[in-house]
Amino acid sequence: MQVFKVFYKIVPRKFLGVFLIYTIIFVGLATFFSRSGLNQTENAFELSKVRVSVINDDHSPLANGLENYMNSIARPIEINRDEESIKDALFFRQTEFIVIIPEGFQDKFTSSDHIKINTMSVPDSISSAYAQTIIDSYLNTARLYISAYPEMPVEEINTRVAADISTEVNVSFLNIENNNGNGLSHLNAYFNFLSYILIAMLISMVGRIMLIFNNKELKMRNYCAPLSSKNYNFQLIFSNLLIAFIVWFVFAVLAFVINKGTLNQTGSFLFLINSFVLTVICLSISFLVSTFATKNSIDPIGNCLSLGLSFLGGSFVPQALLSDQLKIIGVFNPIFWYIRVNDAIGELTSMTQSSLQPIVYGILVQLAFAIALLAIALVIIKQRRQTH
């Protein structure tokens, strides 16, 4: 087991630092993603979560009623009143719709020259159109009541309008599980993001160690040793697999530490399987890279590969939003398949044959990638040996 021993002498001395830095950065980012609600599966598409800020200058019963109503059905966001804060908040979509109720709004409400409510929003956004509908239907209903019961106090009208307007059509989900927020979307985002860190880390660790072993002089020395090259290679592969396994294990455990209470969900173990397959792919990629990279070029190559494959595969941007061209090219990108399987797991509602089929298929494709990449790497290594 000499090779194995040497391998694990190199690892702590050279790569513990890399490992720790990557882990800390990744854990920081992943925690941030899941805590701040910025995770990618929740984008601006859910109308019930439109972020609305109401600036109420009127403080009349009608205006207050409108404000309360808006705040109760949308997500109220407090912002400062100065122009810069408003503009910045809109640009970064911190709030999507700002309502400014002018002074004297209620007094002139029933007259023909009523004051308009000022709104500011992201141009052409669907959520702002939705928020506008809410305001209009509230006020239209209020006006209807006022014209029907001119004597009724505004407070009474407000309660009536609020009661009417809160009439909702029942919505139910076909699948119950998906509905009760089982935290799988957090897990999904975590594992999607993991693809980036795994490639970057394994290329930087395994690739570099392999560079040491691929050193021409060292290799020539090793080939004269009374150790069969089969045995030598076997030990090397075993060491690499072990280190990849450790890395995977650490991140797999972290996944359930960060996202508490998700371990016993149906999809969780599928995420684990899929991410393990990904680890094997990353290992193959690092093997391949180490056959042609040099000590200086391995960092740039590793960076380009990790960023490129994950960007184009959809680790950062939801796959559904990628352009059509990119989706076609994605067929040649193992990470694309990995993310696709992850997303399928995230949407999984029941373990039926038809729902599992795309997942199994995607995992098989990834395995095929791993084998193909490894085969290419081995062919190159063999050819090198013969030319020495």
Added chain:
Amino acid sequence: MSFHIFKYSLKSLIKDKMALFWMLFFPLILATFFNLAFENLMSNENFHQVKIAITTDYEMPEGLEEAMKESNLFIISYTTEDEAKELLYEKEITGYLKNTDELELIIFSSGIYQSITKVFLDNYAQISATIYNIIEGNPQIIYMGFLENLQFEEGFTEEIPVNNSMNMLVIYYFALLAMTCLFSSIAGCYAVGITQANQTSLAARINVAPTPKLKAFLSLISATISFQFMSALIALTYITQVLKVDFGDRILHIIIICLVGCFTGTMFGALFGSVTKFKAEVKDMLVSNITMVMCFLSGLMVLQIKYIVQEKAPIIAYINPASLITDGLYALYYYDTFERYYLNLSLLGLLGIIFCTITILILRRQKYASI
């Protein structure tokens, strides 16, 4: 003499493949990835009609189907409930409606088309409720022409136009440009390394030459700044001309802030190099990582970070060069006035000058008795 040093350090930078990669090609590659990945993100998706099924098991409420057809929002199909479930599982339809005791919408997952449908149905239910309540409270009202004068379409809001330059994704490119400028810190750190005789043998050689150290240092630094500025310009040209990202038309102002950014970045590296005493390799790694953290805080990886930092910890936004560059570019892009841009620009320049002064004070009159 100083031009000589300037010329050769510039040449050595251009011939250094690693420098060329990190300072020039890496930003270009990253920009290309951004472009490929974000292509579809902000373009408003075309609206398709919502495919909805109505179950035929029970009668629908009066007027609903007509209203749905009139609205032109839906493609309606009529099926039994089992068929509708099947269609929904296969995602052929957005949802289906059934009316057993009351109206119910069944969907698979939430999303924009589901929300549109719900809003439409809610509206229908609300209006019916209002009319019902009014008539119930005051039945005579029907005879006063109440139903004929119903109005639900009046608008009560007026949009204040904000700005058409609202593409949030440009922040990624701004932060990328900031990164390009600040990567000069690595070269700045290196430049200090070769003026301190106890660091490298090259530095020892330079120190015995009769050129004053300040002169040598300033020439080296200006070579670094020039090289980085060229990279930034190439990146800028690539992003705006090849990738067609719209940065607005104040191109001169953008170039100025890039130049100042390169200066501050270089000086930051120089300061770091002169204050710390690590091996050259470790220094490089630390400097590039610190730069990346700065860029992270200015929104390179997650763009909302920029806003969060600005709101929660404005101090960091004011002393972080990456934030200053990004915010300066953002102010140019989004604001009509120049105040915020000039504030960022002068803070950035001020930081650079402070870094520069401290570095010179440290390097000044360093003598080595023996190495």
